[in-house]
Amino acid sequence: MGPTSPNPAPPTLLGLHTYLLSLTGKAARGRLSDRLASRGLRLWHMAVLAALADFGPHTQRDLCARLSVDPSDMAKIVEQLAGFGQIERTRDPADRRRVSVGLTDTGRRALTELVGEARAVQDEMLAPLTGDERAQLHSFLLKVFTAGPGAGTGARADQGRA
Amino acid sequence: MGPTSPNPAPPTLLGLHTYLLSLTGKAARGRLSDRLASRGLRLWHMAVLAALADFGPHTQRDLCARLSVDPSDMAKIVEQLAGFGQIERTRDPADRRRVSVGLTDTGRRALTELVGEARAVQDEMLAPLTGDERAQLHSFLLKVFTAGPGAGTGARADQGRA
DNA sequence: AAAAATAGTGGGCCGCCACCTACTATAGGT
DNA sequence: ACCTATAGTAGGTGGCGGCCCACTATTTTT
Numbered sequence: 001m002g003p004t005s006p007n008p009a010p011p012t013l014l015g016l017h018t019y020l021l022s023l024t025g026k027a028a029r030g031r032l033s034d035r036l037a038s039r040g041l042r043l044w045h046m047a048v049l050a051a052l053a054d055f056g057p058h059t060q061r062d063l064c065a066r067l068s069v070d071p072s073d074m075a076k077i078v079e080q081l082a083g084f085g086q087i088e089r090t091r092d093p094a095d096r097r098r099v100s101v102g103l104t105d106t107g108r109r110a111l112t113e114l115v116g117e118a119r120a121v122q123d124e125m126l127a128p129l130t131g132d133e134r135a136q137l138h139s140f141l142l143k144v145f146t147a148g149p150g151a152g153t154g155a156r157a158d159q160g161r162a
Numbered sequence: 163m164g165p166t167s168p169n170p171a172p173p174t175l176l177g178l179h180t181y182l183l184s185l186t187g188k189a190a191r192g193r194l195s196d197r198l199a200s201r202g203l204r205l206w207h208m209a210v211l212a213a214l215a216d217f218g219p220h221t222q223r224d225l226c227a228r229l230s231v232d233p234s235d236m237a238k239i240v241e242q243l244a245g246f247g248q249i250e251r252t253r254d255p256a257d258r259r260r261v262s263v264g265l266t267d268t269g270r271r272a273l274t275e276l277v278g279e280a281r282a283v284q285d286e287m288l289a290p291l292t293g294d295e296r297a298q299l300h301s302f303l304l305k306v307f308t309a310g311p312g313a314g315t316g317a318r319a320d321q322g323r324a
Numbered sequence: 325a326a327a328a329a330t331a332g333t334g335g336g337c338c339g340c341c342a343c344c345t346a347c348t349a350t351a352g353g354t
Numbered sequence: 355a356c357c358t359a360t361a362g363t364a365g366g367t368g369g370c371g372g373c374c375c376a377c378t379a380t381t382t383t384t
């Protein structure tokens with residue numbers, strides 16, 4: 001119901017910051033994950049690659065903590081990334097329970113491309129904003145996100161089982 | 163991974179407008195729908211109530227068009243709202259295929275409360291922003307949303323079947 | 325050596341969401 | 355009357371996402 005649909009969305013909804021935020025967020029998420037999907041990846045994959053790129057190798061546990069992902073889910077994500085050759089798993093010889101996960105060159109390259117995709121999406125979506133406005137928007141969102149109690153990358157207080 | 167978790171989120175991600183947007187949007191959506199869930203409602207219910215309040219009675223078809231919802235899904239939503247006594251369905255005597263949907267007083271009151279909940283959530287989430295900043299944020303989001311190609315309330319270019 | 329804790333895995337559950345396919349009832353066009 | 359189109363409905367499909375449990379391997383504690 002943007003400009004496309006003949007009937008406008010209810011102002012009552014658009015007047016609510018929360019609702020509007022969830023709407024645009026959904027759109028962003030959708031477009032982004034569409035792009036990633038064309039490479040067989042999902043948002044979590046990108047998140048993991050980014051975490052590794054930003055902070056170096058992690059144990060899976062640490063990745064879980066950083067990204068607020070369930071360990072069992074992380075296992076699956078890591079498994080797939082390993083399949084793509086984007087990460088490397090090595091048993092920690094000191095504590096053989098642990099698996100240390102590190103980025104491969106392939107992974108680093110992949111991440112670069114993914115970031116490129118993300119930038120493309122934002123250029124699409126944020127077209128109506130000037131550069132200044134984008135920067136402001138970004139800083140606002142960052143403030144909000146940073147303050148959010150447990151507003152993890154995963155924001156798990158979502159729809160799970162009540 | 164906000165302030166709560168010891169390990170920060172990857173800056174690479176937080177630097178991407180799109181990602182950040184999807185993150186905060188997800189948080190907003192999650193909190194909002196949690197609130198609504200405590201009343202047995204979901205976002206779509208609120209959307210329908212809002213549409214009726216803003217534009218008066220609709221046929222279901224019109225509601226579908228306005229909110230970009232599949233007719234069969236709309237039937238279910240409407241069914242539930244009718245069960246709660248929040249809307250009234252009347253067969254259009256002129257064209258007996260059509261069902262005209264209108265708000266009841268109960269529904270109007272419910273909507274008011276839901277809007278209150280949404281405001282509460284936004285006060286929570288947007289606490290770190292000043293009033294001015296919130297207004298700016300809102301206007302940015304509105305611009306983005308309004309421009310979005312087919313960025314309907316439903317933003318269906320999401321995860322459905324490719 | 326036994327018990328308890330920890331790291332990773334595999335499998336499954338459930339809710340949400342968007343979509344699609346009939347099917348019924350009614351209306352309109354010829 | 356007949357064919358076609360439209361409004362609403364019922365039911366089902368499939369992906370995704372978050373979560374939980376049970377199990378194995380290993381380490382730590384006592």
